[in-house]
Amino acid sequence: MAIEEKKEWKLQDFEIGKFLGEGKFGKVYLAREIESGFPVALKVIFKEKLDKYQFWEHLTREIVIQSSLQHPNVLRLFAWFHDETRIFLVLEYAANGELYKLLRSVGHFTEKRAATYVASLARALAYCHEKHVIHRDIKPENLLLDLDGRLKIADFGWAVQSNAKRHTMCGTIDYLAPEMVEKKAHDHGVDNWTLGILCYEFLYGMPPFEAADQYDTLRRIMKVDLHFPSTHYVSSEAKDLICKLLVKESSKRLSLKQILRHPWIMNNAEPS
Numbered sequence: 001m002a003i004e005e006k007k008e009w010k011l012q013d014f015e016i017g018k019f020l021g022e023g024k025f026g027k028v029y030l031a032r033e034i035e036s037g038f039p040v041a042l043k044v045i046f047k048e049k050l051d052k053y054q055f056w057e058h059l060t061r062e063i064v065i066q067s068s069l070q071h072p073n074v075l076r077l078f079a080w081f082h083d084e085t086r087i088f089l090v091l092e093y094a095a096n097g098e099l100y101k102l103l104r105s106v107g108h109f110t111e112k113r114a115a116t117y118v119a120s121l122a123r124a125l126a127y128c129h130e131k132h133v134i135h136r137d138i139k140p141e142n143l144l145l146d147l148d149g150r151l152k153i154a155d156f157g158w159a160v161q162s163n164a165k166r167h168t169m170c171g172t173i174d175y176l177a178p179e180m181v182e183k184k185a186h187d188h189g190v191d192n193w194t195l196g197i198l199c200y201e202f203l204y205g206m207p208p209f210e211a212a213d214q215y216d217t218l219r220r221i222m223k224v225d226l227h228f229p230s231t232h233y234v235s236s237e238a239k240d241l242i243c244k245l246l247v248k249e250s251s252k253r254l255s256l257k258q259i260l261r262h263p264w265i266m267n268n269a270e271p272s
C-alpha cells in the first residue's frame with residue numbers, strides 16, 4: 001500500500017478531517033493521504049507532554065512491535081513522522097470508532113456479539129503471543145471497530161516483547177490481573193485474565209470487580225470476588241467461560257486456544 005512504501009512523510013502529505021478522539025498524549029484525526037486518497041487516523045502527540053527519554057523508547061518499541069504484527073484484528077501502524085513539537089502516528093482508520101462507546105450506548109452486548117468480540121480478541125492475542133508480544137493494556141478504550149464492525153486491538157504503546165518476565169505496572173486497574181496487582185512477574189496469562197474481564201463487561205456493561213475506590217477494586221481482584229447480577233439473562237456457558245478465565249493462578253486460566261474451543265464461543269461467535 002502506498003502508505004508504507006514512502007520513507008519520510010510530512011504533515012503536508014495529508015489533508016486533516018474530523019476529530020476522532022483524544023488520548024492522554026494527544027488527539028486523533030481522520031486524515032486522507034492526498035496523493036492516493038487513502039483514509040487514515042492521524043494521532044498527534046505533543047513532545048512536551050512526553051518525558052523526553054521515555055518516549056523514544058516507547059515509540060520505537062511500539063513501532064517495532066506494530067510493524068511485526070499483521071492480523072485482521074490488530075490495528076495497523078503504517079508510519080510515523082515528527083516535526084519540532086509533535087509526533088504523528090499514521091494509523092489504520094477504524095470507521096466505527098471505539099468499542100466502549102458502543103457498549104456504553106447499548107448498555108450490554110448480546111451473547112452473539114460478545115462471543116464474536118471475545119473470539120476475535122482470542123485470535124488476535126494468540127497471534128501476538130506467538131510473536132512473543134504481550135499487549136498488557138487490553139481495555140474497551142483500546143478496542144476499535146472497523147467499517148465492517150470487525151474488532152481491532154489498538155495502542156500497543158504498553159505492549160512489550162515477552163522474552164523476559166515483565167514487572168512494570170501499567171494499564172487501568174479494573175483490568176489488572178492479580179499477579180500484576182502483587183507486582184509479581186507476569187507473562188501472557190495477564191492478557192487471558194483481561195479477556196475474562198472484558199467478556200464479563202461485554203455481557204453486563206461493567207467490569208466484574210468495579211468498586212467505589214481503587215483499594216476495594218484491588219481487594220476484589222485479589223479475592224477474585226466474582227458475582228453474576230441477575231438483572232438480565234446470561235447463559236451458564238458464558239458464566240462458565242468467565243469463571244475459567246478469572247482464575248487467580250495464571251497457569252490455571254483457559255489458554256487462548258481453549259477459549260476458541262469453548263462451547264459458548266463455538267455456539268455464539270460469528271465465523272471469522
Ligand SMILES: Cn1ncc2ncnc(NCCc3cnc(NC(=O)Nc4cccc(C(F)(F)F)c4)s3)c21
Pocket residue numbers: 020021022023025028041043045050054055056058059060062075087089091092093094095096097098144154155156157
Ligand atoms: C478514536 N478513533 N476512532 C477511529 C479510529 N481509528 C484509528 N485510531 C483511532 N484512535 C487511535 C488509536 C491508537 C492506536 N495506536 C495508538 N498508539 C499510541 O497512541 N501510541 C503512543 C501514545 C503515546 C505516546 C507515544 C510515543 F510517541 F511516546 F511513542 C505513542 S493510539 C481511532
